[in-house]
Structures are given as structure tokens and as C-alpha cells.
Amino acid sequence: MKLIKNGNFVEQDFVAVGADDALPDGAVIVPLERWETERDSLVTRNTPIGVKLESGQHPERIRDDLDHLSVVALDFPIYRNGRAYSYARLLRDRYGYEGEVRAVGNVLQDQFYFMVRCGFDALEVQDKITPEVFEQSVGAFTYAYQAAADDRPTVMSLRQRLAARAGEARAAQ
């Protein structure tokens, strides 16, 4: 498993722990249920904390806790299950979450582009993924039709800009 953050391959920084695992020192990502039951003790640890949401666990459940969370990890149990794309957009667009949104699970190369557009800034990917593959996948398309969680200009806004420029040019003549 490799970790890519904002386009850079980096070392694993958080330890993902299960429901019953002993908590190691340092930064951890815990399942939602554990967060919900152990929230008070977890926040006093004074180490970065992340929560992992399974498919079907709506991010509404951590909405009020986001200030405490450095990472929200969203699971793709299988690449076909695209719920987490919507979760990521809610975290970014609706809840204004500025911490890390990490894609974990069955994260495939042909999805990087979609994930980044939906607001994922960290991806846990298969070992075979190289920086070249990542660049190629994320850069598959120069333009995007629709507004999403990234700040790419939409084709619509680019068209408007072109039209405005053409208008100015006409006016200057």
C-alpha cells in the first residue's frame, strides 16, 4: 500500500486501528463506532486523530466533530461502490471540512481523477502505482464540464471567459 498526498508519495503517517485493537502511540485512524463510544478519551490523547467511515456511514454522523479530526478516511469496499464520492463532496462543499479526506480500500488507477475532483486529497493506492501512473490518471482530462469540490474552472465558465474576451476585443476595435 502506498500513500499519495496532494500528488506526492509519502510515508504512512497514521496507524489504522480496528474496533478492538490496542491503541498505539501517535496518530491513529479509528472506526466510526469506536470514535462514537471513545470520543472523550480519544480527544485528550493530544495526537492527531482520524475516523474511518464505511460505505453506508453518512458523514453527518461526524459533522459536529470535524474540528477534532485531522483525517476522514472514506472506504471503497469495491471500486464499483461509489458512495464515498458523495461523502467526500459533502465533507468539502457542505461541511467546509479542510482536513485530509483519504480514499482507502479498493482504490483503482482509473478513479484517481474522479476522486481528486470530489475532494480527496489523500489516496491509499496499490504498490504498483508509480508517480507517472498517478500523473497520467489525474491529468486524463484537461477540462471538466461540471463544478465539483476542486477549484477547476468549468467548461461553462471558460466559455464565458472566452466570450467576454471576444466581446472586449470587439469593443476595442
Next chain:
Amino acid sequence: MYRYDEFDHSLVKERVEQFRGQVARRLAGDITEDEFKPIRLMNGLYLQLHAYMLRVAVPYGTLSSKQLRKLAEIARKYDRGYGHFTTRQNLQYNWPALKDVPAILDELASVEMHCIQTSGNCIRNVTSDQYAGAAKDEVEDPRIISEVIRQWSTFHPEFSFLPRKFKIAVSATEEDRAAIKVHDIGIQVVRNDKGEIGYQIYVGGGLGRTPMIGKKIGDFVPKADLLAYLEAVMRVYNMNGRRDNLYKSRIKILVHEIGAEEMQRQVEKEFAEIRKTGALNLPQDELDRIEAYFADPAFEALSDDANDLDAAIAADQGFAHWVTNNTAAHKKPGYAIVNISLKPIGGTPGDCSADQMDVVAGLAEKYSFDELRVTHEQNLTLAHVRKGNLKAVYDALKAADLATANVNLITDQIACPGLDYCNLANARSIPIAQEISNRFADMERQHDIGELKINTSGCINACGHHHVGHIGILGVDKKGVEYYQVTLGGSADENTAIGDILGPAFTEQDLPNAIEKIVKIYLDTRQDGERFIDTYRRVGIQPFKENVYEAH
């Protein structure tokens, strides 16, 4: 019609390049079939019974002459000289080689076409009314908003891995030719008291294993908010649609399980939030830009009197039948809408040879402002033909075996490819349609029977829309033998209905006789001017049940 600008071109080109690389990696063995399959499916490439099948998107069913010529050229160069028009207004090639597909996609891109999102669990090609821009009572051309939706849904980052495929249809007339109530989302373009244009939204319609009629959840979504509203529906579905069972994953099941009111509540809530951000607000200048592409062509001011036409009709019985049946009223005096039947007697519904494509392209160019339509009933339409040119069009069509005067009659059947081509099929569809067509070939008899739609699917996936056929036929497999289940009373128009099952399934041999009996019962029972569907609605299934199975 819509023309690509540099942005549209760039996206399609980059997609072709991406796929070319993926095909090369696959052929070189760098990726396995398991990895490649979802990729090829996202590019409309399936594996069928005999070979691969490539599905080409025809956005909202509109094609230019140039595009149709290109489709013909591809059929000759890379396929077996024909294509198959589907109930999704798309075109399928039945024999492409994987190694040729990147080249085919290049050819398509050169005429602003592609295979993007013709497969996979994403928002599929948007379908619409084949009479768009020509129908009399149209609120506005439904292709304007269809094109807006096409762009918004293309490579949508959030909705490319939905629980299941997703189909949107748009209609802008009271008469519904786009079957909007059997789509995941059906959009009815309407005008309110203030004269503003907006949209009624139906969700949760669909055929397949569990046929359902869409429920209206939006009464009047303002024009500028349509994408925000659609995004709200998609998000509610993407987050809540079932992913545990393939057969329960369409939006219709979600709507059915939580109820239309709850669906509406959730959508409204999401819609309000999205609207607040303004990110999906449709700017008027962009709407204007797209609208301009669908402005009326340069119609001439003509009168509706057509003495020449009347004379030609009087002189040629075949032409007379064709005019009555295959043409429809146009919004402009002196013009007519021409429907080209792809259902020759005994032929394969929806199949069109490359030579026929060239003929139709030529006619569209010469007589219909250079464009044509594909209909969800697997026919073609020339939307704007001068009445004075009808005879010339008819003669050219006739010479190409395209002038069968049967549109909306019993031999104008919808049929999916079925077991002759399809990997998922239980039984053959095409031979069934052919046999029925041969039985009812007589034109006088067809006219006497009147409007009657027979739809056949080779399996429960219902690509042949059997549930909404006046007579629906579904192929089933009983221990390796093909059987056919019959439903009656379905309808895909503004009075959408799902057909009722008649009774035990028939063998291939018995089925045509059963159809003959059904027709006879209708003819014996009908009252003045009743169509089959009217009679059925009046008398119900009982008289049919009682008489069809009775031994003779």
C-alpha cells in the same frame, strides 16, 4: 444541431487517447481481463455471443448527415456492413475487433461522436423526442436541456460509480414520444402561468425485472436550477441506493422502498443546500449559446395546400399508405415529419445496412436540413421535409427498401437483439418479430388493425421494452428450450402502463397463433374507432385469457 467547441473536442480526444493506451496495455498483457473489463465497458465495448459489440452514443437521437455517413463507413470498414439502432437511440456494431476499436473511436471523434457512457453504472446517453423542433405543441426544443445534461453528466466525478446504470429522458410535448415515465428520471418541459419554462421531474420509472412507472416529485423546477435539482436526485440515489443486490439497485427500488414522498423530501432538502451554493446555477448566456444551436432551420414560408401531393397520393396507393402512416404533422405549414421504418416485412427491427445509411444521409442532406433522428422505437425520422418533396423522398426510400408504410402498426415492432447476438439472452427475439411481421404482412389488414405495438425482449432485462408494448413478449428459458410469455395492455406514452401477464408461456411455434388470436379477439370486440389499447382498457384481460388458450 449542437456543434463541439474546442472544449468538447478536447475531452473526447483525450478519452480516445486514454482508451488507446489501455487497449495497448491489454493486448500487450500488461493488464488482465479483470482489470480491463470495467475500462472497456466504460467505453461502450461489450463481449457478446459471437464477438465484441460496440455501442455508439447518439445524443438525444440526433445525427447529422455527415455523422450517419461516418457510421456507414465504419460499418463497412471495421464491421460487417450494417448497424443496429436500439431503444436507447444508440447504434450498435456487432462485430468489431478489439484491436480496431481505438481507430473506430478516432473516426467517431472526427464527426463529434463517441461511445462514452454507453455502458457502466453511470448516467447514460440522454434520450428525447424524435420530433424535437418539429412538433406542433412543443414548449421548447427538448434537446437544449438534453445537451446541457449531456455535458454535465459526462465524466461526472461523483456519479460515475452509481449503484446501477441511470437513464434520463426528456419530453417537451403533451404527447410523450420519449417514454419518460419508464426512465430513472423523466423530464417534462412545461410552461407556467407566467410563461416561464420549467421542468416536471419524474423519478423511479424503469423496466427490467421490476417494472415501475415514474413518480412525479418535482412540479416546476425553474430552468436555471435544473442541474442543481438533478444533482440532488443523483446524490440522494448515490448515497442511499442499494448496492447489495444487483436487482434492487436501480433508483426505482429506492423510491419504492422509501416512498415517493420521502424521496421528494430528501431531494428537496439536498436541492435547497446545493442551490444555496449557486455552483450549479445555469447561466443564461450558456443556455442561450446552446439554444442557438437548436434554433429553427431556415424554413420557407409555404402554404399547406399541396395539389401535387394530392395528385401523387391519388395516383399511387403505396405512397398514399406511406403518407398516412409514416408522416406526421409539422409545426410549419407546408412541411411534414417523415418517419423511416426500419421494420421491413420479415426484417430485423432496427438493423440498417451501410448502404441504407448512406441513402438516408443523402435524403437528410437534400430534404431535411442535413439532420435526422433515431427513435426509441428503432426507426429513423427526417424532421423537416417539404410536402412538395415527399414523393421524391418516398421514391428514394422505396428503392432502398426503407419505405415500409407500417409506422405504429402491428409490424412496426420493437425487438432487442436477443439470443442471436446477446450474451445475456434466454431466447431469440428477432425471429419472433420476423414471424409476426410475415403473418401480418398484408398492408390492408395492418391498416384495418390500426395502431398496435408489439415489443419483444430476449430476457428480463427488457431492452425490447416488452412491459410497455400493447402486446409484450418476453423470452424465457425452460430447460434449454425457448418459451415466450405474453403481456397485454402496456403503453409507453403519456398514459404509461405496465402490461398484464396473459397466462402460461408459449412455444416458438404456438406464439404467432396466439398473437393472431389476440388480434382477432380485439377485432371482434372493438367499438367504433377503438385502438387495441383502448379496447384492452375497456374490457380488460379476461376475454383474452378465456379465448387465447382455448383449444381449437
Next chain:
Amino acid sequence: MAQHMRKGAKEQALTANRLIDGVVVYLKADGTLSESLQDAEVAEGKEAAEALLARATPFVENNEIIEPYLFEVEKADGAIRAVSVRETIRQAGPTVRLDLGKQAELSGVHG
């Protein structure tokens, strides 16, 4: 894949599609592939069928074929016949286009 196999089928052959062009192929006794069902190796009994299926693996790994599976056949008058309608159509071509597919290209195709 298994949906095409019938429990208790006595004689089976192995089919797949060729990766590069999708053409239907059958595995021959000499370890090569043929486009004609008439060339197919017929396995009798469960063990022989399993061995036949296993012999498809190298072709899959070599990226020559995709989606291999076994299907029921019977031998009659020196010819091999597919038992199901589906496989009969598959070894011949569409029943509605007799000018296309193997029925137009090969001999020994049965209707």
C-alpha cells in the same frame, strides 16, 4: 460461467472468445485453438471436463482468450453438436443472418 454447464452433462467442450477480435474459439485435443466446434476436444465425464477447463488457463494467462467455459455437447454421426440453443447459435452465427458468422465461413456448422 457455470450457468452454461448442466449438472450431469456427460460430454463437454471448452469455448472462449479470442481477446484480439472476440471470435468464438474451441480448445482442440492438440492444445491449439480452433474456430470450429467440429475440431473441439470432447471431454467425457466430470474429471476429463475439469482437466479440459484447466487447460484453458495458459491461454488466459497468455492473453489469447477471455471468458473460457465448458458447455454440453453430444456426438452424433461423427459430428459434434451443442446441446443448448445458445451454444448452437454461438458455433454458427445469428440465425437471422445466415450470411454472417461461422455458418458462412466454415464447413461442418450445424443448424
